[in-house]
Amino acid sequence: MLSTPGIGSGLDVNGIVSKLMSVERRPLVVLDAKEAKQQTQLTAFGTLKGALSSFQSSLSALKSPANFSAITAKLTDTSLASVSANSSAVTGSHDVEIQTLAQSQKLKSGNFASSNTSIGSGTLTIQFGTYDSGTFTLNPEKAAQAIIISPANSSLAGIRDAINQSDAGISASIINDGSGDRLVIASKDTGLSNALKITTSDDDGNNIDNSGLSQFAYDATIGGTANLSETVAANNATMVIDGIPISKASNKITDAIDGVTFNLLKADLGTTTTLNITRNTAGIEKSISSFVKAYNDLNQTITDLSKYNAETKKASILTGDFTVRSLQNQLRNALSDPLKTAGGGLSILSEVGVSFQGDGSLKLDSSKLSEVVNDPSKDIATLFASVGKTSDSLVSFVSAKSDTVNGKYLLDINQIATQGTATGSAPSALTITSGINDTLDLTINGTAASITLGAGNYSADSLAAEIQSKINGKSAFSSKDINVTVTQSAGILTMTSNQYGSSSSVEITGGNGELSLFGTATETIGIDVAGTINGINATGSGQTLTGAGDSNGLVLQIKGGSTGSRGTIDFAHGFAAKLDQVINKMLDGKLINNRIDGINAKIDDINSQRETLSRRLGDVEKRIRAQFSALDTMIASMTQTSNFLQQQLSRLPTIGNS
Incomplete structure (x- = not known):
């Protein structure tokens, strides 16, 4: 059944209900205004957090001591x-x-008819070292490299390609001199200690004749085979x-x-x-100038969000806000409180020309800053970065944490870090025979691998160099930055790990050369540095010592020296480091987040009130509409009765006349 309110009575029911409901909805308008204000404050705090983050980013150039030592x-x-x-x-x-x-050494072969000329197959062994008066001393830092020449790549061009693909520390090219093609082999590294010794294992059975692969043999020692000739000498x-x-x-x-x-x-x-x-004083001055500008940008943002305009008598969205006032006070206190233990001859920003102005912004006196930056008696790094100044030249400051407390710390060392070693029990055999005493099984710093030494007669020094070269060239070790130093004293060999501390070890676990080279070796595991900082035991790892208590997070490197008292460390968080900590707490702590949570809670409450009010208004509208609908019906009925009576009354004279 279709009905239209007011059609029977002539009342504008919809209009009357709409006007009445507009009055009833006034509390909703109030709630909308309250929410708009809260949303504006929420946006303001978002802007404030963004400004704080931008300022914090500008501190990165000042937090690191290295940036002041450029x-x-x-x-x-x-x-x-x-x-x-x-x-x-x-x-x-x-x-x-x-x-x-x-210069790197370069060697050339004889002439060949073409690059396709078949040469021969076998193995080229490349060693690096120094030639001196007819002797060759191995470079202990470079392991020998073997290049296999298969029958399929035994042509001159094939051998060139095999060399270049081997990553053996040499390169090869073919040069035509007008009478034929020559193979030119060059050491990739320059220097006297990178001259080449090339030996062959020729599949034709003769490793020294000038035929087959042995045409590329080169040994410039007295009595050696040199089928290649030198075109460029290795030189330092x-x-x-x-x-x-x-x-x-x-x-x-x-x-x-x-x-x-x-x-x-x-x-x-x-x-x-x-x-x-x-x-690089210009770089330091630029960083500090950028810091001042960044702070002033932050200060302007805070001012714009919280100022009160006395002329227009208008407040900003965060005028009088406690959180903003607290934030401003913390920033200004962090910039104003003098450093007490910086150790660099500076303690307040005004000493480098940075001072507050009346509006809360910073002003930079460039001439004063330049004077301090160029003063060798002042260490401006201590004014901005987290820096520890040590009194012992063998003790260096590495790093600190944000909770490391400023102060002067006393350092005592009761144990110096050492490296893992393995020392032979008797002079080593100096003749290495393939398959007899040419292998060693080793575990260094927990990584195991085996090496094979080149056969031949050695001096004690050259044997030490050969062992070191083979170990340091072993990929199982080099891929983990593990290397050793091998030395000899009276023919007794000692291997020393490059690492310090309890994870540093050298173990000779087997191999056919173990007994003849090292006998029953004495193996000593490295130890960590140990000591106290301000009387509290610190944690040692290798050469680094990490503090506890007030010095928690203070990391020092102890590069040797004696046990006992090792002087002091003056540590302080500079202004950039302090500000970084303050802003971290502002952004991640309760100061701003609680305020934002409070605003969001108010918005949620407003939304809850709006929902409740909207439901009530729906009921009110139904009730009013029902009342007016009933009135409409009643008036329509009365109107209908009135019309009927009028019709009847209008007929009365006619009835009388009848």
Whole structure:
């Protein structure tokens, strides 16, 4: 049944109900306004968290001590070499003369009709070392490499390709000199200690004749077979620094001056140029300037969100908010409280030209900053980064945690870290015979592998070099950065692990050469450094010592020295580190998150009130509509009765006349 309210009575029922309900809905409008305000505050706190995160990102350049130790190295004549320096370099100037560049040895074969000429199959064994007066001394850092030449790749081109695919530390090419093709073999590494000794295992049964694969044999020792001829001699780079002769295997020299790397480009014998090593003060000043700008950007965001405009008498969305005031106070306190144990001669920001202005922003005095940065008696790193200054040169600060407490710590060492070793019980045999005493089974730092030594007669030094070379070249070890140093004293061999601490060990577990080379070896496991920081036992691992208590997270490296008192460590979190901690607590802690949770709770409560009110309004509208519908029906009925009576009354005169 279809009905239209008011059609019978003429009342505008829908209009009346709508107007009445608009009055009833006024509490909803109030709730909407309250929610809009809460949403605006929620957005404001989101903006505030974003500004804090941006400012925190700007602190990264100031938190690390290394960024304040940046060093610039420059050579007057840049055509001779490119130079760079790290934080360990010491500022100053040096006279430099580059006399020769390092070269890699190159060897050539005889002429062959073409690259397709069949040569022969077998094995090429490549060794690296130094030739001196007809003797060859192995390079202990480079293991011998075997290259198998199968019958399928026994042509001149095939041998070239097999060499280049072997990753054996040499390269090969074919050069036509007009009368035929020659194979040229070159060591990939420069330097006297990377000269080549090439021996063959020729499938034709003769390893030294000038036929088959043995045409590529090269041994320049007295009595050796040299079927290849040298075209370029292995040579070291030589230079003179401040009157001191320097000889290095590579044109990249990293250990001539501490912290400085040379990449030699050209030799100029007899000409001296100047190397200047200076601090990168411009980079430090730029980082601090960026820090000031970033803080001011944060301060402006906070001001915009919380200011009160006295002229317009309008407040911002977070004006008077306790959380914002607390946040501002924490930031300003972190920037204002002096450092007490920094140890770098600086304790407050104003000493480097950074000071507060009346509006809460920071101002930078660039000239004052530049003066301090260039003052060698001041360590500006301690003002910003988390830094520990040690009084013992063999003790170095590694790192700290955010909860490491600022302070001066006393260091006592009762045990120095050692390396694992294995020492023979008697002089080693110096003749290695294949299948008789040429293998060793080893477990180094927990990793096991076996090596095979080259057969031959050795001196004690050359045998030590051969063993070291084979161990350090073994992929099972090198892939885990495990290596050893092998030395000899009166013919007795000692192997020492490169690692320090209780995980450092060298075990000779077998092999046919164990007894003849080491006898009954004495094997000693390394020990960890041990000691106390401020009287509290610290945790040692290798050469590193990690504090506990107030020094929790303070990590030091003890590079030898004696046991007993080892001086002090002045540790402090600089201003950048302090601010980073403060902001972490603001972003991850309760200060802002509780406020945001409170706002969200209010929004949820408003939504709950809205739902309740909406249900009530629905009931109210039903009731009002029902009442007016009833009135509409009643009025319609009365109207109908009225119309009927009028019709009847209008007929009364007619009835009388009848």
